[in-house]
Amino acid sequence: MPVIEIDAQDAVFDCAPGDTLLRAGLRAGLGMPYECGVGACGCCRCEVIEGEVADQWPEAPGLSDRDRRKGRVLACQTRPLGDARIRLRLDPRIEPVVRPARRTARLAAVNDITHDIREFVFRSDAPADFLPGQYAMLALPGLDRERAYSMANLPNGAGEWHFRIRRVIGGGASEALFSQLAPGAEIGLDGPYGMAWLRTDSPRDIVCIAGGSGLAPMLSVARGVAAEPSLAGRRVDFFYGGRTPADICGQPELAALPGFGEAIHYHAAVSDADAAHRAGWSGQIGPIHQLVESTLGERLGSAEFYLAGPPPMVEALQQLLQLTHKLPPERIHFDRFF
Amino acid sequence: MKQLCTTRDVPAGGCHRIELADRPPLAVFNLDGRFYVTDDTCTHGEASLCDGEIDCDDGVVECPYHQGAFEIATGRPAGAPCSIPLRIYRVEVKDEAIYAAIDETEAACP
Numbered sequence: 001m002p003v004i005e006i007d008a009q010d011a012v013f014d015c016a017p018g019d020t021l022l023r024a025g026l027r028a029g030l031g032m033p034y035e036c037g038v039g040a041c042g043c044c045r046c047e048v049i050e051g052e053v054a055d056q057w058p059e060a061p062g063l064s065d066r067d068r069r070k071g072r073v074l075a076c077q078t079r080p081l082g083d084a085r086i087r088l089r090l091d092p093r094i095e096p097v098v099r100p101a102r103r104t105a106r107l108a109a110v111n112d113i114t115h116d117i118r119e120f121v122f123r124s125d126a127p128a129d130f131l132p133g134q135y136a137m138l139a140l141p142g143l144d145r146e147r148a149y150s151m152a153n154l155p156n157g158a159g160e161w162h163f164r165i166r167r168v169i170g171g172g173a174s175e176a177l178f179s180q181l182a183p184g185a186e187i188g189l190d191g192p193y194g195m196a197w198l199r200t201d202s203p204r205d206i207v208c209i210a211g212g213s214g215l216a217p218m219l220s221v222a223r224g225v226a227a228e229p230s231l232a233g234r235r236v237d238f239f240y241g242g243r244t245p246a247d248i249c250g251q252p253e254l255a256a257l258p259g260f261g262e263a264i265h266y267h268a269a270v271s272d273a274d275a276a277h278r279a280g281w282s283g284q285i286g287p288i289h290q291l292v293e294s295t296l297g298e299r300l301g302s303a304e305f306y307l308a309g310p311p312p313m314v315e316a317l318q319q320l321l322q323l324t325h326k327l328p329p330e331r332i333h334f335d336r337f338f
Numbered sequence: 339m340k341q342l343c344t345t346r347d348v349p350a351g352g353c354h355r356i357e358l359a360d361r362p363p364l365a366v367f368n369l370d371g372r373f374y375v376t377d378d379t380c381t382h383g384e385a386s387l388c389d390g391e392i393d394c395d396d397g398v399v400e401c402p403y404h405q406g407a408f409e410i411a412t413g414r415p416a417g418a419p420c421s422i423p424l425r426i427y428r429v430e431v432k433d434e435a436i437y438a439a440i441d442e443t444e445a446a447c448p
């Protein structure tokens with residue numbers, strides 16, 4: 001098994017066959033920087049000083065021309081071919097709370113959520129061990145690369161993993177799930193990953209903002225708040241932004257939580273005004289960040305934020321929170337998928 | 339304008355962190371004899387840009403943790419995962435002393 005040394009950081013770890021530098025480092029409990037794990041965000045860039053490696057996605061969008069000029073690789077896309085020495089900066093603040101592990105999981109149930117989002121329930125023999133808000137890498141039959149999907153449920157000893165996946169026409173992964181996978185089918189499940197997990201030690205009110213299939217991790221965070229005794233009575237404002245009224249979801253699940261309507265509040269907005277009028281939508285119309293700002297008012301500055309959704313939504317929220325309202329980045333939790 | 343340091347404190351191609359009371363730290367950069375002042379903390383996460391790598395040819399500083407990057411002169415994000423501009427400050431150099439307009443309202447990112 002290749003042994004990987006991190007230059008000048010006094011860290012050494014084993015890399016199991018087929019593992020990437022990133023996943024092997026995380027399995028060893030190291031604070032390897034990353035967000036998306038799928039080659040898009042660029043957070044896990046590193047340099048290989050010694051040893052041979054294979055880059056499974058040389059064109060990954062997470063690398064810029066300057067990175068390539070400097071000989072950098074993405075730890076999430078690089079497999080060592082033997083012992084190697086790499087250079088990156090470990091961050092002890094982000095050491096994994098739950099170390100990721102590979103499992104086999106079987107499709108147990110499929111439920112329709114909206115016209116294009118379905119819930120896929122998988123079951124593994126080992127417990128489903130993760131923090132609310134995290135994601136797993138799914139190896140689906142017929143696809144060359146794994147895909148990252150967030151869990152919507154809470155960690156559990158029964159080995160249940162609930163994913164909410166949006167059907168993307170022509171999207172290989174969602175097509176594989178929607179049309180080819182039958183109950184009982186086996187997939188590879190590797191996790192948990194991700195930095196946008198519920199901070200139970202924060203004393204602040206909690207704001208979850210979701211769009212698209214970002215519903216899943218935000219539901220997990222809200223469910224995690226409701227299930228955590230030390231957070232009893234904590235205010236949660238849950239926002240969901242969709243293009244049309246048919247896209248709006250999440251309220252029934254939140255309404256099932258203790259404290260809904262008192263401590264836990266649901267807000268939704270639709271961005272396509274024409275579609276809203278056609279459907280007789282009587283709720284808010286506009287981008288979700290506007291509803292966040294007008295609803296929270298003074299409370300915005302003192303809350304802890306969790307975000308998951310399409311990149312333009314996350315971008316607009318970052319502008320609102322960091323630039324307009326000067327929130328420090330440590331209070332805004334999201335994993336960047338481009 | 340507030341004096342932050344002298345030109346001797348900032349090596350060519352390097353930077354110097356300035357800690358001031360009641361505000362986040364600043365970074366003073368020296369790109370081939372031209373001096374620039376920005377916030378020192380990366381807009382993506384809690385990291386000091388003065389611990390990062392400076393690329394003089396591109397006029398860019400890279401965050402030490404994720405190698406996200408900013409243009410030093412403009413504060414514009416120049417590499418993922420950074421997307422929020424870095425705050426920059428107007429600079430004057432008089433008799434080797436470097437001053438910055440740290441109380442001015444934020445200049446829009448060009």
